[in-house]
Amino acid sequence: MNQKPDHFPEGENFYASLRTRYRVAAIWQTLFFSALLIAIVALTALLYNVMDGAFGYVAFDYKKDPAAFTSIPMNELTKEDLLVILKENLSPGAYNKLDNERKMETRAEGELYTLFLERLVQIDTKATWSMTDSLFRSAEIRAEAAEKYPGAQLEFRSWLTPQFLTTPMSSKAEFAGVRTAVLGSLWLVGIAILFAMPVGVGAAIYLHEYAPKNWLTSIIQTNITNLAGVPSIVYGMLGLAVFVRGMEALTSGAAFGVTDSNGRTVLSAGLTMGILVLPLIIINAQEAVRAVPDSLRQAAYGVGATRLQTVWHHVLPNALPGILTGSILAVSRALGETAPLIVVGASTFISLDPASPFSKFTALPIQIYQWTTRPQSEFHAIAASAIIVLLALLLTLNAAAILLRNRFQRKW
Amino acid sequence: MLFIMKRSFDLSKKPRPGESLIEALLFAAGVLSVFVTVAIVFELGKEAMLFFADPDMTWVKFFTMTKWQPGIGQYGIWALVSATMTTSVIAILIALPLGLASAVYLSEYASHRARSILKPVLEILAGIPTVVYGYFALLFVTPILKNIFKDGIQVYNMLSAGLVMGIMILPLIASMSEDALNAVPRSLREGAYAMGATKLETSLQIVLPAALSGIGAAVIVGISRAVGETMIVAVAAGAGPNFSFNPLDAAETMTGHIARISGGDLSYNTIDYTSLFAIALMLFLVTLTLNLVSQWIVNRFRERYE
Numbered sequence: 074m075n076q077k078p079d080h081f082p083e084g085e086n087f088y089a090s091l092r093t094r095y096r097v098a099a100i101w102q103t104l105f106f107s108a109l110l111i112a113i114v115a116l117t118a119l120l121y122n123v124m125d126g127a128f129g130y131v132a133f134d135y136k137k138d139p140a141a142f143t144s145i146p147m148n149e150l151t152k153e154d155l156l157v158i159l160k161e162n163l164s165p166g167a168y169n170k171l172d173n174e175r176k177m178e179t180r181a182e183g184e185l186y187t188l189f190l191e192r193l194v195q196i197d198t199k200a201t202w203s204m205t206d207s208l209f210r211s212a213e214i215r216a217e218a219a220e221k222y223p224g225a226q227l228e229f230r231s232w233l234t235p236q237f238l239t240t241p242m243s244s245k246a247e248f249a250g251v252r253t254a255v256l257g258s259l260w261l262v263g264i265a266i267l268f269a270m271p272v273g274v275g276a277a278i279y280l281h282e283y284a285p286k287n288w289l290t291s292i293i294q295t296n297i298t299n300l301a302g303v304p305s306i307v308y309g310m311l312g313l314a315v316f317v318r319g320m321e322a323l324t325s326g327a328a329f330g331v332t333d334s335n336g337r338t339v340l341s342a343g344l345t346m347g348i349l350v351l352p353l354i355i356i357n358a359q360e361a362v363r364a365v366p367d368s369l370r371q372a373a374y375g376v377g378a379t380r381l382q383t384v385w386h387h388v389l390p391n392a393l394p395g396i397l398t399g400s401i402l403a404v405s406r407a408l409g410e411t412a413p414l415i416v417v418g419a420s421t422f423i424s425l426d427p428a429s430p431f432s433k434f435t436a437l438p439i440q441i442y443q444w445t446t447r448p449q450s451e452f453h454a455i456a457a458s459a460i461i462v463l464l465a466l467l468l469t470l471n472a473a474a475i476l477l478r479n480r481f482q483r484k485w
Numbered sequence: 486m487l488f489i490m491k492r493s494f495d496l497s498k499k500p501r502p503g504e505s506l507i508e509a510l511l512f513a514a515g516v517l518s519v520f521v522t523v524a525i526v527f528e529l530g531k532e533a534m535l536f537f538a539d540p541d542m543t544w545v546k547f548f549t550m551t552k553w554q555p556g557i558g559q560y561g562i563w564a565l566v567s568a569t570m571t572t573s574v575i576a577i578l579i580a581l582p583l584g585l586a587s588a589v590y591l592s593e594y595a596s597h598r599a600r601s602i603l604k605p606v607l608e609i610l611a612g613i614p615t616v617v618y619g620y621f622a623l624l625f626v627t628p629i630l631k632n633i634f635k636d637g638i639q640v641y642n643m644l645s646a647g648l649v650m651g652i653m654i655l656p657l658i659a660s661m662s663e664d665a666l667n668a669v670p671r672s673l674r675e676g677a678y679a680m681g682a683t684k685l686e687t688s689l690q691i692v693l694p695a696a697l698s699g700i701g702a703a704v705i706v707g708i709s710r711a712v713g714e715t716m717i718v719a720v721a722a723g724a725g726p727n728f729s730f731n732p733l734d735a736a737e738t739m740t741g742h743i744a745r746i747s748g749g750d751l752s753y754n755t756i757d758y759t760s761l762f763a764i765a766l767m768l769f770l771v772t773l774t775l776n777l778v779s780q781w782i783v784n785r786f787r788e789r790y791e
Contacts, residue, residue, distance in 0.1 A: 094683050095683065098684060098685035098686075102684075105586045105590035105594060106590050106594070107586075108583040108585075108586030109586075109587045109590055109591070109606070111583055112610060112656075112659075113603075115610070116609060116610050118621075118625060119613070122624065123620070272517055275511045276511070276515040279511035280515055292519065293518060293519055295780075297518050298780065299777070300518060300521060303772060303773070304713025304740065304772055306715045306740050306743055306765070306768070307765050307769045307772075310528075310529060310761065310762060310765040311521075311529070314529070314762070319528075351518065351521070380508075381501075381503070381507055408614070409615070409616070409617075411614065411616040412615075415744050416748075438616045438716075442719070442720065445619060445623060446623075453620075453624060463617070464613070464617070467614070471612065
């Protein structure tokens with residue numbers, strides 16, 4: 074009876090099997106690691122793809138010869154020259170309209186030059202190339218441009234410029250900017266956080282400090298977890314039905330004497346966004362409140378503080394860094410959300426800054442969506458630039474959140 | 486003195502309107518979240534009912550027809566569900582193996598230093614707005630696929646959207662799975678090592694099975710996220726309902742359809758308007774069910790080591 078199970082080798086067999094086992098283990102370890110490598114490659118490809126689109130050669134042409142307007146070479150035009158040229162060549166109606174928006178004399182030289190290009194010589198982009206192509210195939214591009222677009226000029230252009238941040242929308246990619254969109258996004262996020270933060274923190278405090286352990290509390294808790302998993306577009310539909318349509322009198326500002334508006338305002342969108350980030354804020358705030366040790370509360374009660382005094386003077390101040398970190402993360406979520414805004418009715422084209430909660434609006438991700446879905450490559454280039462702006466905003470916010478956490482987080 | 490003592494003793498029973506008011510407000514804040522859910526069900530349900538109240542429309546037609554052509558009054562949800570299913574399946578096929586492998590590496594293999602470098606990569610991926618993924622799908626992945634499949638693939642296609650969606654969901658599955666793996670107590674691993682198991686055998690045969698419920702939950706949450714994802718499919722998958730399971734075809738998902746139609750000029754009280762709510766209600770119910778199932782799995786099958 075010396076029978077051994079055959080899957081338990083001995084002697085030389087044992088070492089052979091051990092070597093196999095180690096080899097298999099090494100192969101799998103490589104596989105596990107390569108999964109992360111793929112993630113890194115994907116992230117790199119994404120960021121590279123965006124950078125690649127935002128810079129590169131453009132071939133462009135002027136619809137009208139600049140020489141027809143002035144004999145001075147284009148790069149030597151001064152502000153005074155430009156004012157004269159614009160005054161002489163624009164129709165009086167168009168000139169007065171611009172002048173009424175903002176006095177021509179007070180505008181910067183760059184702005185006048187842009188007007189000159191946009192309104193008079195009418196720059197016309199023929200083709201764009203990616204950054205990689207522009208750097209490594211510059212000779213081929215030159216040949217291609219000369220052959221396909223005779224008379225066109227070739228220039229290495231960064232689509233992301235200071236003007237891109239400060240100019241409003243335009244139907245021409247060359248002159249479009251994200252000013253309206255950035256301001257719209259700020260309005261949205263501001264309204265959302267004004268609504269969601271008090272409510273969210275209140276809910277978190279109620280659930281942790283006040284709520285009895287009963288069925289209602291557990292329903293609220295389960296419900297919050299589930300709300301966090303509802304697709305954002307469903308929140309958009311909710312916002313469309315409730316804020317845009319149901320409460321149109323309020324959200325359009327009709328109740329406050331605003332007449333030229335419907336429910337598709339920045340207020341409706343902001344409230345929708347507020348509802349969307351609410352579960353996120355509650356969950357984060359709950360965690361922050363939970364991290365405050367019980368001894369603090371007991372000590373407060375021990376010296377005779379009421380429940381509200383305990384919460385207000387001891388729990389909240391100690392949970393504040395955590396709550397703020399969570400809120401910043403909620404803001405960055407709201408900044409990137411696109412789908413609910415489409416449903417609630419972001420305007421596809423507006424060039425006026427949002428001035429009140431009852432303004433029509435557009436937002437940064439909406440512009441990115443609009444421009445990405447255009448067929449022309451110059452719009453893809455400005456979409457890439459807008460993505461860089463958005464990612465930079467998000468990076469700043471997240472860095473702020475991390476700093477806040479590291480600076481104020483206490484270990485109890 | 487005695488009088489004061491007695492008064493102060495009574496203080497604890499004193500009605501405090503301020504405190505009660507604040508407590509009521511906090512309670513209202515807590516209950517508001519329940520109202521949000523009720524409002525979602527009620528508002529979506531109300532409009533969806535209007536949709537089904539239309540004499541041409543029946544539940545049976547809605548759930549069995551494979552054509553969605555509002556122009557000729559055909560609203561068969563399968564034309565949209567097919568695309569949702571195709572993109573979600575592709576996404577999970579990408580995200581599950583990669584996410585799980587990443588989680589195993591981070592939890593079982595990676596040194597502290599490697600973790601501190603690798604983990605942020607996943608966190609950055611998780612933080613990128615989905616519209617940026619849409620840009621990436623249309624302008625990076627699609628041209629590559631076009632090179633591979635040549636004329637076999639359409640400019641807008643479900644494959645590109647699904648692949649990128651997989652990358653988007655990867656961090657979610659990775660981080661939820663990693664939490665599940667980390668929750669497995671060290672003693673189990675030590676036990677396996679003591680029996681002479683290699684690290685791989687420990688990871689795959691001891692730790693992974695012990696964390697299976699958490700991983701299952703992660704996958705289901707991942708599916709729910711894929712079903713509800715809008716911007717990637719709106720940009721890259723195509724603009725027009727198409728009953729097809731071929732990833733190389735263009736087709737529109739439920740979310741993509743809602744986004745496209747509501748982005749145009751939409752007048753209230755039309756069947757186009759109410760049909761969107763019927764889709765949204767379905768979307769809500771599907772994702773809600775998935776999320777509930779995932780929570781149920783975690784609670785029901787969690788191995789407890791105490």
